Amino acid sequence: MRKNLIRRSALGAAAGAASLVLAACGSGDDASAGHDGHGSQSSAASLAPSTSASTSASRGEHNAADVAFATGMIPHHRQAVEMADLAPSRAESTEVRKVASEIKKAQGPEIKTLSGWLTSWGEQVPAQGAMNHSMHKENNKHNKNGMDGMDGMDGMMTAADMDSLAKASGKAFDTAFLTMMIEHHEGAVKMAKTEKAGGAFPGARKMANSVITSQSAEMSRMTGLLGKG
Structure with a gap:
């Protein structure tokens, strides 16, 4: 069991x-x-x-307006930085030197961003010396990106303007710098508004909005400084 x-x-x-x-x-x-x-x-x-x-x-979808904005704004910003670089050794007003410093600080990095976009889109970055207004107008006639008639270079100083600014000093420099930079900013704001109206790339549209806001404020500030002179 x-x-x-x-x-x-x-x-x-x-x-x-x-x-x-x-x-x-x-x-x-x-x-x-x-x-x-x-x-x-x-x-x-x-x-x-x-x-x-x-x-x-x-992929960063973009269109011809974005390319035109970046291609035009790079030399435009470069010239503003070149103008700003003259201020430390020539300006009499502390406020003018401060404005110039802020312009350079803002626009320098934007040049790099704009150049990066163009490179990523397979487009040509404007040459370093491409600052003459008449030269840009001629190039625009033949641009494959639909940039003919682009007002993008509004506000650019001529070689004679830049030479005159470089030779000025003291109060004369302050007045010339503020007057030229206000005109320069007006051109940039116009370019930015064109981008906002027709651009497709989010980053470019965002930068355009920033340009409109910041440079409009700087124009008001510079106009005030001119009034004090």
Whole structure:
């Protein structure tokens, strides 16, 4: 009798072990099916939209107006920085030197950003010396990006203007600098408004809005300084 009980206990343990093995195998099959079957497809499908959106964002959609804005604003900003560089050694007014410093601080980094956009779009960055207004007008006639008739270079100083400013000093420099820079800013604001009206690239539109806000404020400030003179 005792032997029969031992035998039954052994058989029961073996049957329990076998059921555990079968359960483990079944669980593995289910996991495998989920990994290679519909579960895997669902995961891939859920990732697809975000991947597509990321790719679209990285492309940075832009149009001819964005290219015109960047291509025109780079030499425009460069000339403003060149004008500002004259102030520390020539300006009499502390306020004029301060305005010049702030202009350089703001527009220098924007030149780099604009140049980066053009490069990423496969467009040519204006040459370093491309600052003469008449030269830009001539180039615009043949530009493939629909820039003919672009008023983008409004406010640019001529070579004679820049030479005259470089030779001035003291109060004469302050007056000439403020007068020229106000005109220069007016041109930049006009370019920025054109970009806001027709541009597509979010970054360029955001910069255009910043140019309008900051340079309009600077024009008011410089006009006030002229009134004090």
